[in-house]
Amino acid sequence: MNEQVIIHILNASKKGDSTAFRKLVEYFQSYVFSLAMRFLGNEEDAKDVTQESFIRVWKHLKKYDSKSKFTTWLYKIVSNLCFDRLKTNARRQNIFSQNDFSMMHEKADDSNLEQDAVNTELIETIKNLARELTPQQRMVFVLNEFQELDIKEIAKILSISKGSVKSNLYYARKNIRDKLVMIDKVSGE
Amino acid sequence: MKCDEYQKLLHFNRPGELDESQSKMLEEHLKVCERCLEKQYEIKKADAAITRLREMKPVLSEPAKLTNEIMSKIETSAQKEEKGFNKLIDAILDLLTLYQVRVTLSLITIFLVGTFLIQQVFVLNQVTKLENRIASGQAVSNKYYALKSSELASIFDPSEPRSLVNVLFKKDVKSSNDLIYLKKSTVKSWIKKLDKKENKILTSLFGKKFLSPEDNSLLEALDKAFAKKNDIIDLYTKQFPNWRK
Numbered sequence: 001m002n003e004q005v006i007i008h009i010l011n012a013s014k015k016g017d018s019t020a021f022r023k024l025v026e027y028f029q030s031y032v033f034s035l036a037m038r039f040l041g042n043e044e045d046a047k048d049v050t051q052e053s054f055i056r057v058w059k060h061l062k063k064y065d066s067k068s069k070f071t072t073w074l075y076k077i078v079s080n081l082c083f084d085r086l087k088t089n090a091r092r093q094n095i096f097s098q099n100d101f102s103m104m105h106e107k108a109d110d111s112n113l114e115q116d117a118v119n120t121e122l123i124e125t126i127k128n129l130a131r132e133l134t135p136q137q138r139m140v141f142v143l144n145e146f147q148e149l150d151i152k153e154i155a156k157i158l159s160i161s162k163g164s165v166k167s168n169l170y171y172a173r174k175n176i177r178d179k180l181v182m183i184d185k186v187s188g189e
Numbered sequence: 190m191k192c193d194e195y196q197k198l199l200h201f202n203r204p205g206e207l208d209e210s211q212s213k214m215l216e217e218h219l220k221v222c223e224r225c226l227e228k229q230y231e232i233k234k235a236d237a238a239i240t241r242l243r244e245m246k247p248v249l250s251e252p253a254k255l256t257n258e259i260m261s262k263i264e265t266s267a268q269k270e271e272k273g274f275n276k277l278i279d280a281i282l283d284l285l286t287l288y289q290v291r292v293t294l295s296l297i298t299i300f301l302v303g304t305f306l307i308q309q310v311f312v313l314n315q316v317t318k319l320e321n322r323i324a325s326g327q328a329v330s331n332k333y334y335a336l337k338s339s340e341l342a343s344i345f346d347p348s349e350p351r352s353l354v355n356v357l358f359k360k361d362v363k364s365s366n367d368l369i370y371l372k373k374s375t376v377k378s379w380i381k382k383l384d385k386k387e388n389k390i391l392t393s394l395f396g397k398k399f400l401s402p403e404d405n406s407l408l409e410a411l412d413k414a415f416a417k418k419n420d421i422i423d424l425y426t427k428q429f430p431n432w433r434k
Contacts, residue, residue, distance in 0.1 A: 037247035
């Protein structure tokens with residue numbers, strides 16, 4: 001979907017055309033879910049964040065400045081909601097002393113086995129690799145390595161400097177690459 | 190540059206992440222440093238694992254269901270907003286149907302409008318007074334009739350033998366020459382009796398202060414008063430209609 005089509009849909013949506021907005025949701029929901037899932041490592045949370053993101057987009061359509069890229073604005077909303085969700089989960093974890101990843105895992109087992117296998121492997125890997133990263137380092141890494149966004153765009157999404165993106169990216173890459181090298185060495189032995 | 194720094198640069202291995210000079214320096218260094226070359230190899234190997242992870246796209250089960258849920262929530266929230274607004278309007282209209290509310294609102298409106306009008310009238314009155322005061326202030330310096338009635342009374346009171354009118358007009362004095370029959374001492378005592386306030390008033394009447402009976406300009410000033418005699422008498426008659434009796 002090119003930027004012109006997006007703007008056309010957004011203009012129609014601004015006038016209250018929910019059919020047009022549905023097209024936007026259909027097209028972008030997998031991207032949003034993907035980012036949320038890779039960051040949060042929890043399918044239910046990722047779905048909630050996806051829902052909430054589009055509701056926010058709808059509610060704040062009039063605030064959207066068409067001079068900037070729609071995906072930048074969308075990812076900004078998604079990343080903020082992801083950070084919020086992470087905080088909420090951390091509080092919940094403190095209260096119940098339970099691991100959200102295992103809770104999600106049990107739930108996912110009931111549905112499609114093939115999908116679950118992919119999601120489970122991904123969740124476990126992300127969980128292990130990103131354990132020592134700060135939320136910002138993890139978000140920068142996910143946006144760069146998985147969503148394939150460049151440093152400049154990540155800086156816009158997270159409202160931080162390019163230098164800050166670079167430093168977060170360096171620590172995240174180093175940490176994860178070192179772990180992967182270690183895993184490789186251990187499995188090689 | 191040390192190996193640690195080169196190894197830091199190795200982590201920025203995506204296109205455009207290093208500038209030309211950094212890339213060139215790193216390239217040259219890797220030709221001569223086995224340790225860093227080994228590190229680069231490790232990074233490349235790790236990146237292969239990351240690429241595999243990238244290709245493992247999270248699977249969204251039942252995307253249509255999620256779309257419907259999103260759209261349903263959007264429509265519900267839009268309805269809620271609409272309902273909320275209508276509810277507010279209804280509540281205001283309901284409130285207005287109450288007799289007590291209508292009377293209270295009317296009274297508040299009347300009070301506010303009344304206060305506003307009174308204030309306007311008050312301001313207008315004050316302005317008029319001010320204008321009059323300015324006008325009278327100008328008049329006092331030139332014209333005797335601008336004096337207040339109480340001040341006039343102190344000069345023209347017929348019960349006062351030293352009253353100006355009693356001295357000058359009741360005795361049918363028509364000009365300063367007619368004052369000749371008055372003894373100089375009489376005039377002198379009359380002037381002496383004038384207090385400061387009266388002197389001040391006379392100044393406004395005749396344009397000069399009566400400092401003493403020997404004042405050379407006395408007769409001249411009195412002549413001016415005689416010129417205004419009829420006006421003074423008219424004014425005086427208004428204050429004391431029966432003074433001639």
